[in-house]
Amino acid sequence: MSTLERRQRDKERLYELILEHALALYAEQGYEGTTMRKLAAHIDYSVGAIYPYFSDKDEIFYALHVKGFERLFEAFKLPMAEPDPWQRLYSLGQAYVRFALENAALYDIMFLMSNTGARIRALIEAEEAWLQGQNAYTVLRDTVSECLATGKLAPGDPDQVAFVFWSAVHGMVSIFIRNRMVVIDTDKHTELIAKSYSYLMQQMAHTPT
């Protein structure tokens, strides 16, 4: 069934094409600027052609959010290989920040967009776990737990401590992505975040008495 296979491939190709252009459009024109007609024009189809693939405009962003988590896990692979838990925690944070700054639009959709947030909430309320987010969080919490066990982190509840680290890096990147710390130069952003992150980690490192 070579023809069926090709059809399937074509469908997947269009699916990916929509996602690709939606992300690009979102990056430069924002949510309201990403209209279905503009998107259709970019991929040389008519508006209706998108709907068999995505029932909604927001379904597109939800799909991008899922894709984003896959890429985030990719970015976590290298740091996760680090044997020393403290060093691993440090590298995971760096990888997180790096991912966010290099994929700002995607990070936005994953962690800042309110439409995707509403969808996540709906998922949970329907008792269908939000796998993407929970998996990413588990990686962090396990590493934190190891650090607590070795004494590299001061005693505390793993969930609370993990939440501190996540909040800090999430806060740093979202302040910039949402333009609340207006420094025109992007390199200055990166530098401020990198140095602030170092300071934070140095202070959090526990030296048992």
Next chain:
Amino acid sequence: MSTLERRQRDKERLYELILEHALALYAEQGYEGTTMRKLAAHIDYSVGAIYPYFSDKDEIFYALHVKGFERLFEAFKLPMAEPDPWQRLYSLGQAYVRFALENAALYDIMFLMSNTGARIRALIEAEEAWLQGQNAYTVLRDTVSECLATGKLAPGDPDQVAFVFWSAVHGMVSIFIRNRMVVIDTDKHTELIAKSYSYLMQQMAHTPT
């Protein structure tokens, strides 16, 4: 000229009425759900009546953002009276978190909404400083500087250290406001944030060697 005064008062009353209902509508229906027609209906005027007061839909949100910073400064007044800089820093953070959780929609508009972010960015690029944000940041940085001077914080650049604290609290509250840590129970949110915040502050406190 009593009639002129009354007219002036009426205008201000309508101005405030629009803001009040816009915030309420935004809180329960979000940005897209806050339509000009719905807003007009809520205050018993027709659509066009809003435009002499606000040139744009986004102008309404920008006005709310300014109002939000006024309220945030109000919330800062009490903690700012605290003489001990470290205790002041601690209380400022608590006040910040409290403000964000008690005025989630307003905090959203101030720090998370991308439309207001674009406007802030435009302000800065036109070389017109963003007074609201800069003032709030100054309060924090000055307190951090004092803590650095007394040795309550490990040596570092005041901007970097201030950024760490701001990022941490901002991250904590925005994760919840944007539904990325889905705990159904609101009290659980508050508790997790409070305890995580305590942990963070304990670790950041520097004991000179």
Next chain:
DNA sequence: TGTTAGTTTTAAACACTGTTCAGTAGCCCA
């Protein structure tokens, strides 16, 4: 090769959006 069956894509239509503006209503002062 011509016909048919089955998809996929189109384009027109619908209700709704933000925004503008000619017209209207209401008030104040002469």
Next chain:
DNA sequence: TGGGCTACTGAACAGTGTTTAAAACTAACA
């Protein structure tokens, strides 16, 4: 009572997301 001014109305415009009947295309069979 009339005139002038201001504030408000509501219809209109272009553009939005979404639906759907029709058209176009593809693949397989006679």
